Amino acid sequence: MKFDIKEEDLIIKPYKQDQSIYVREQKGRFQQYRRVLNWLLMLGFILIPFIPYQGQQAILFDVANQQFKIFALTLWPQDFMLVAGLFMAGAFALFFVTNWLGRVWCGYVCPQTVWMLMFIWVEHKIEGTRNQRIKLDKSTITREKILKKAAKHTVWIAMSVLTATTFMSYFIPVYDLYADLATWQASGLVVFWVFLFALCTYGNAGWLREKMCIYMCPYSRFQSVMFDKDTLLVTYDNERGENRGPRKRKEDPKSKNLGDCVDCNLCVEVCPAGIDIRNGLQYECINCGLCIDACNQTMEKFGYEKDLIKYTSENNMAGKPTNPWRLKLVGYAVFTVAIFAIMAIWLAVRVPLEVSVLRDRNVLYRMNFEGLIENPYTLTISNKTQKVQHFTIKVAGIEHAVLNAPNTITVLPGLMQKVPVTLIADGYDLSQKVTDVAFTVTGIDDPQLILTKDSKFYKN
Known part of the structure; x- marks a missing residue:
């Protein structure tokens, strides 16, 4: 054949x-x-x-300056989890619509x-x-x-x-x-x-x-x-x-x-x-x-x-009748709503301020001419809003301690400012060689901008 x-x-x-x-x-x-x-x-x-907003473009993904501006909200690379959540919510929303329609x-x-x-x-x-x-x-x-x-x-x-x-x-x-x-x-x-x-x-x-x-x-x-x-x-x-x-x-x-x-x-x-x-x-x-x-x-x-x-x-x-409450469709809807809810809560509690406290690596502590102990720090304050902000710094954890820092720190919108400060305390007031301290940065113009960071104070 x-x-x-x-x-x-x-x-x-x-x-x-x-x-x-x-x-x-x-x-x-x-x-x-x-x-x-x-x-x-x-x-x-x-x-x-x-679309304008307060004299600037309302929606702008400024990659060069690593800022994503959406009206009054400014997102930074540190806020990438929100973007990841948005993609996850979008994916589940797409799955929901696909299973339905x-x-x-x-x-x-x-x-x-x-x-x-x-x-x-x-x-x-x-x-x-x-x-x-x-x-x-x-x-x-x-x-x-x-x-x-x-x-x-x-x-x-x-x-x-x-x-x-x-x-x-x-x-x-x-x-x-x-x-x-x-x-x-x-x-x-x-x-x-x-x-x-x-x-x-x-x-x-x-x-x-x-x-x-x-x-x-x-x-x-x-x-x-x-x-x-x-x-x-x-x-x-x-x-x-x-x-x-x-x-x-x-x-x-x-x-x-x-x-x-x-x-x-x-x-x-x-x-x-x-x-x-x-x-x-x-x-x-x-x-x-x-x-x-x-x-x-x-x-x-x-x-x-x-x-x-x-x-x-x-x-x-x-x-046969169509079941509108099938498990797969309801599951996609629940996940979509849940992710959006988590994102909304995160935005509601998010403080558009970032603070880091870095100790001086060269000098753990030092004695001044009065016999008091000094610990130097560098505070980095990031203004994640779209307005000029003024901040003050306070410290807690050591009674009678003196903070040598500027009375007012001005930080431009979308920028960070490094502020060297010195914490001075009497060694006789300290019962331990290492004491926990907390630096609190508070906005003068907007008191809701407040963030506290922990650090350590050392003595000999």
């Missing part, structure tokens, strides 16, 4: 050899939801850096999807409908084709540069950034990052598109771990739709042994990932609902019941 096997059939292909995906423009309820949400997210992304993050708010559909919208406005774009790409090079392609890529590049500069304005004061770029005064490092982010935006949203979601995004690979039989997913009703096939509008499908699916293929043409939802659950599906809008439009034209494709759970498809 002979087998007709070609050499290319033995080659393992790492990627699907699909043709380019031409997404059809679609209107409908879920498309409207997404566009409204995307516009709100986009406007927020662009306008947030321009499937991959809606990808379909509605993921930056890759938002920018990809925005670029496709530009492509639709310049090059025409899906069929017109296909025809244009297959046509020979003409003046019209060159002009349309040049216009599209020019708009794409402008959008990419705007995206990159907006993103950089979260790390560099927005007015300084735009002024420096407009006057060609920006540093080479800033220009490099703007160029890099613009290139990434242009490449991801304009060229890679769905390949980012299918091949590069790790979320698409492990999302199924969070699914269960009660997760709401975009699902095709196979029993109602099959057998699929074309028919006339007024024709009875039962007479031809057909289901409600007219095999118009619109659900495939509107899908940003280029999949056929009728083939069942696929990890490439981003739960965007565009196929639902397209199918409902067709069902309405034929007078059939809507929601042949819909958001539903596996249990609902099997005629």
Whole structure:
């Protein structure tokens, strides 16, 4: 027996050899939801850096000075646990939404999807409908084709540069950034990052598109771990739709042994990932609902019941009720709320002041001309607020001790100040060679800024 096997059939292909995906423009309820949400997210992304607060940018991640300013809150590298907690809470919130509504993050708010559909919208406005774009790409090079392609890529590049500069304005004061770029005064490092982010935006949203979601995004690979039989997913009703096939509008499908699916293929043409939802659950599906809008439009034209494709759970498809209180969903919700609560408590008790006490390593103690014992220290005071603060230092632990320190210490916002102090005590007042002492730094302008640090006092 002979087998007709070609050499290319033995080659393992790492990627699907699909043709380019031409997404059809679609209107409908879920498309409207997404566009409204995307516009709100986009406007927020662009306008947030321009929000002022007490004469400065309200939200600024100042990497150069290692300060993250969020309105009145200033975070330092020492506050990294808060950032870690924020990522943990975000992860559990994503798990919760995924278990409840499937991959809606990808379909509605993921930056890759938002920018990809925005670029496709530009492509639709310049090059025409899906069929017109296909025809244009297959046509020979003409003046019209060159002009349309040049216009599209020019708009794409402008959008990419705007995206990159907006993103950089979260790390560099927005007015300084735009002024420096407009006057060609920006540093080479800033220009490099703007160029890099613009290139990434242009490449991801304009060229890679769905390949980012299918091949590069790790979320698409492990999302199924969070699914269960009660997760709401975009699902095709196979029993109602099959057998699929074309028919006339007024024709009875039962007479031809057909289901409600007219095999118009619109659900495939509107899908940003280029999949056929009728083939069942696929990890490439981003739960965007565009196929639902397209199918409902067709069902309405034929007078059939809507929601042949819909958001539903596996249990609902099997005629069982969906359990909203399942353990996995409740567990994700509890962990999300718990982490946010811990972060809120941490912020409530956090004192925007840091103090360290360092003893003089060269001199453990010394005797002055009066026969009293002196211990030198260096206090480092960090002002983690956004205002100039004035502090005083007091010491406790030794009765009748004298602290030789400035009456008022001024520390600029976001900076630290080293203050050398000397603690003087009479040896006869000390019963031990080592005595515990406590330095208390108190804000003069804001008495709530108070912090106490322990240290030691030595005698001979």
